[in-house]
Amino acid sequence: MANLPLSQDFEFGREVAEVHSIFEATGATPKRGMRLALIGNFAPRKCGIATFTTDIFEKLGAYHPEITVDVHALDDPRRPLSYEGVASTIVCDDPEAYSRAARRINEAGVDAVWLQHEYGIFGGPDGEMVTHFVDRLAAPLVLTLHTVLSEPSERQRAIMRHLITRASRIMVMSSRARDLLISHYEAGAGLIEVIEHGAPDRPFGRQDEFKARFGLEGRKVLMSFGLIGPGKGLEHAIRALPKIVARHPEVLYRIVGATHPNLVAAEGEAYRESLEALARELGVADHVGWENRFLQTDELLDQLEASDIYLTPYPGLQQATSGTLSYAVALGKAVISTPYVHARELLASDAGLLIEPNSSDTIAQAVITLLDDPEAMTAMQRRAYARGRETIWPRFASASAQLVTKAVAPEPVVPPVTAIPGLSAVLAMSDATGMLQHSVGVVPDRRHGYCLDDNARALMLMNVAEGISVGERMKWSLAYAAFIQSAWNPDLKRFRNFMRFDRSWCEDEGSEDSNGRAVWALGQTIELSRDRGLADWAQGLYDDVIQAVGALGSPAPPPSPCWAPARCCAATRPMPHRARWLNAAATS
Numbered sequence: 001m002a003n004l005p006l007s008q009d010f011e012f013g014r015e016v017a018e019v020h021s022i023f024e025a026t027g028a029t030p031k032r033g034m035r036l037a038l039i040g041n042f043a044p045r046k047c048g049i050a051t052f053t054t055d056i057f058e059k060l061g062a063y064h065p066e067i068t069v070d071v072h073a074l075d076d077p078r079r080p081l082s083y084e085g086v087a088s089t090i091v092c093d094d095p096e097a098y099s100r101a102a103r104r105i106n107e108a109g110v111d112a113v114w115l116q117h118e119y120g121i122f123g124g125p126d127g128e129m130v131t132h133f134v135d136r137l138a139a140p141l142v143l144t145l146h147t148v149l150s151e152p153s154e155r156q157r158a159i160m161r162h163l164i165t166r167a168s169r170i171m172v173m174s175s176r177a178r179d180l181l182i183s184h185y186e187a188g189a190g191l192i193e194v195i196e197h198g199a200p201d202r203p204f205g206r207q208d209e210f211k212a213r214f215g216l217e218g219r220k221v222l223m224s225f226g227l228i229g230p231g232k233g234l235e236h237a238i239r240a241l242p243k244i245v246a247r248h249p250e251v252l253y254r255i256v257g258a259t260h261p262n263l264v265a266a267e268g269e270a271y272r273e274s275l276e277a278l279a280r281e282l283g284v285a286d287h288v289g290w291e292n293r294f295l296q297t298d299e300l301l302d303q304l305e306a307s308d309i310y311l312t313p314y315p316g317l318q319q320a321t322s323g324t325l326s327y328a329v330a331l332g333k334a335v336i337s338t339p340y341v342h343a344r345e346l347l348a349s350d351a352g353l354l355i356e357p358n359s360s361d362t363i364a365q366a367v368i369t370l371l372d373d374p375e376a377m378t379a380m381q382r383r384a385y386a387r388g389r390e391t392i393w394p395r396f397a398s399a400s401a402q403l404v405t406k407a408v409a410p411e412p413v414v415p416p417v418t419a420i421p422g423l424s425a426v427l428a429m430s431d432a433t434g435m436l437q438h439s440v441g442v443v444p445d446r447r448h449g450y451c452l453d454d455n456a457r458a459l460m461l462m463n464v465a466e467g468i469s470v471g472e473r474m475k476w477s478l479a480y481a482a483f484i485q486s487a488w489n490p491d492l493k494r495f496r497n498f499m500r501f502d503r504s505w506c507e508d509e510g511s512e513d514s515n516g517r518a519v520w521a522l523g524q525t526i527e528l529s530r531d532r533g534l535a536d537w538a539q540g541l542y543d544d545v546i547q548a549v550g551a552l553g554s555p556a557p558p559p560s561p562c563w564a565p566a567r568c569c570a571a572t573r574p575m576p577h578r579a580r581w582l583n584a585a586a587t588s
Contacts, residue, residue: 053071207308227294
């Protein structure tokens with residue numbers, strides 16, 4: 001409060017803090033640091049988005065500690081997990097969970113929100129619950145779009161365009177994705193940043209050391225990694241092995257990673273077992289090594305270092321990013337890949353070999369070509385390693401820090417009208433009696449007691465507030481309702497307005513506008529309260545008072561707060577600050 005703008009209070013002849021709507025723009029304040037809300041799947045969840053979100057958290061912490069990161073982890077209720085060190089978890093298919101998270105984020109006063117978007121990780125058809133969520137966030141929104149479809153469904157297109165309209169900055173990991181956003185989704189080019197997937201910074205050429213660690217001495221090691229499923233094209237690599245092994249019998253193809261949990265839930269390990277059966281049928285089972293588990297990043301990197309050639313034979317060509325491809329290039333592996341979006345861009349300038357999809361013959365030919373010419377393979381590995389220097393974690397972290405810094409607008413920004421305002425200030429001004437009138441800075445000032453006006457407003461706020469639990473809503477609704485009930489003076493058929501802190505009334509009859517606001521609150525409670533009992537209470541009191549207040553001459557709330565100082569027992573006391581916590585929705 002000490003930093004709020006001041007205005008002249010002509011009733012008291014002193015300067016006091018102005019009252020501002022939550023929808024007013026306020027100027028940017030210089031900050032020593034920045035606070036960021038980071039939203040997405042998160043470790044220990046086992047998927048690419050979780051790994052990426054965790055990497056952002058860890059690398060910003062390591063390289064840019066001036067940015068404080070609050071993680072809000074999306075959780076799958078079918079496979080709930082325990083998350084450590086996060087600000088909150090969001091049950092991905094629960095609309096109320098998104099409202100609660102939005103309120104928590106807004107109340108935290110973060111400078112920006114960074115959301116990882118993939119259609120499958122949010123609730124609703126095509127993850128459409130994300131649109132409701134972003135509409136309720138007040139801070140500037142940064143998006144990472146992990147999938148940008150060239151042929152989306154109508155709903156997918158609508159979701160993407162909605163997100164784009166809310167975004168202050170958009171991050172993609174390929175130029176192709178950037179071009180699609182501009183041409184297919186009408187995104188502004190100035191909003192979009194291309195930041196390549198980050199990768200580790202490790203020394204070059206340590207294959208022999210790590211082969212010895214894993215008992216792979218004397219082998220030429222091919223490797224594919226990731227959650228196993230039909231979209232990986234692993235059957236084409238296995239079908240290529242007979243030709244490869246005939247030429248290079250020392251070859252071992254290592255398939256590293258667990259079966260995708262959604263696939264396991266649908267059909268168990270049927271797909272993996274079909275691959276094992278295919279290897280046996282082709283007589284190459286001894287040349288296929290299986291690592292059927294999800295590896296943490298450090299162990300994955302160690303196993304990548306033990307390989308010579310990295311294979312990504314994906315049949316689909318729309319994949320905009322692959323974290324493991326970035327890792328393999330940065331570690332200096334010779335990469336053979338189908339030309340999906342990320343591979344085309346990362347492997348340009350001969351940093352790897354691109355082959356046609358769904359072709360075991362081209363895989364066999366590419367592998368044999370490299371193994372036949374060790375010098376050429378080493379040269380390709382060195383080109384890959386040099387290309388990977390552009391994506392190592394310090395560079396990724398620096399680009400990420402710049403991304404979120406640009407999103408924090410230097411000019412005043414008006415939050416969207418759908419943003420969920422924080423309740424912390426309202427609740428800090430409330431106790432078991434109701435809502436106090438004034439504060440000294442952020443500290444409630446008990447000297448001035450309570451008034452009907454503010455408690456009517458507070459009850460109306462509880463009727464429409466989002467992101468609050470049922471128990472907490474009822475606790476405060478009943479406190480404010482009880483104040484209104486107590487304020488009714490049946491002898492005079494009028495509401496009292498001002499109450500001392502000891503719960504004694506300052507008056508027998510309040511102002512006409514405070515009576516009008518009480519009736520307004522009762523009517524709104526009848527219509528909007530989410531509790532039937534509370535609505536019934538409001539209806540009963542409304543029926544008692546409505547005829548009596550009909551004779552009032554000016555019952556409507558005035559355009560500015562009516563302080564009625566002469567009627568308040570505290571009016572003669574000094575008032576260093578006047579800080580009413582008004583809710584814009586309840587006074588509009």
